[in-house]
Amino acid sequence: MSEEGAGRLVVRTPNHLGELVLALPALGRTARRETEAGREVPLVQVPAWLAPVLGLTDLSIEPVRLARRRAVVRGARELRRAAAGAALRAVTLAPSFSSAITLRLAGVRELRGTKGGGRTPLLTDGVDRAPLLAGHRVNEFLLLCGFPAADPPEPPSFGAAGVARADSAWREAHAATAARRAAELADGPVVGLFPGANGTSRRWPVERFGELAVRLGLAGAVVLVFGGPGDEAVTAVVAGRGGDRTLDLGGRTSLEQLAGGLRSCDLLVTNDTGPMHLAAALGTPVLALEGPADVRQTRPLGRRVRLLGRFDLPCVPCVKNECPRRGAGYVLPRAHRECLYLIEVDEVETAVNEMLSEESA
DSSP: OOSSSSOEEEEEOOSSHHHHHHTHHHHHHHHHHHHHTTOOOOEEEEEGGGHHHHHTSOOOOEEEEESSTTOHHHHHHHHHHHHTTOOEEEEEOSOOHHHHHHHHHTTEEEEEEEOOTTOGGGOSEEEOSGGGGGSOHHHHHHHHTTOOOOSSOOOOOOOHHHHHHHHHHHTSGGGHHHHHHHHHHTTSOEEEEEOOOSSGGGOOOHHHHHHHHHHHHHTTOEEEEEEOTTOHHHHHHHHHHHOTTEEEEETOOOHHHHHHHHHTOSEEEEOSSHHHHHHHHTTOOEEEEESSOOHHHHOOOSSSEEEEEOTTSTTOOOOOSSOOOOSSOSSSSOOTTHHHHTSOHHHHHHHHHHHHHHHHO
């Protein structure tokens, strides 16, 4: 895809929170390249629910909200309206047919993206994805946008103004009561827990999160249990075990409020989730409980990150959202979700105490 003279650049973001966070270094470099070359700031087409994440950055971009990511005709119309008649060239960071067809219907003349999924004929610059998967996802997005990979990969980060907005949002609206309550109890560390995840194979057992909440509360910590819409039943179980020092925020925060809440934590203990990446990018120390993920590609990047997992199991990484294993396990009597069931509460509690001690040193 040419960089000059072919029209205004459009970047289609990934469809998931964690991947959008990991795309921030590529978006930042792309925006700088366009403005330094004297071209208009890039149009960045983003699913509407993820747009607040871009609002936390200081990127020189023009977001175009995608109301429904598979509503291709409407998405194309929204993009044409934002382009105001300008010729368009595009990069899609979302490996989906719908993203490619939306861009083409919007009049994009040159389209770069990864091959596969029926979208290959729509691309004028198709890239084989398999070689990109050998490294971190941050580098995949950089390479797609025309930049060299970095080793180590560049950690995502947010702008100071956006972080201030997140902090303000945390103190207001639905999170206000929890924020005040956390402040009242803050004679010890504040530890966040995120017990949800999109796939069941990525969830450490909820009863173990509950036991961890009990132990943290008894040790004097304030425990904030975060969860998105649909996680309320899970967060209620964890918070119900934790007692008065545990606050249930499941389904009660916007993305900006979640970001502010994560920033208020001295440590986040989390499954492999989008908020894991959000917390790391915001500078919050993260203890990630990893199951089937390929951590070469999707480990969180931040100033203080520690991974707990059973990376020596022959089935890891399977990268599946639902564990396919049945019968006897390699170590446990039962194979189903063995990679996460092998992570014991004692091990997590020890890691939490070590990370909190390091943070206060």
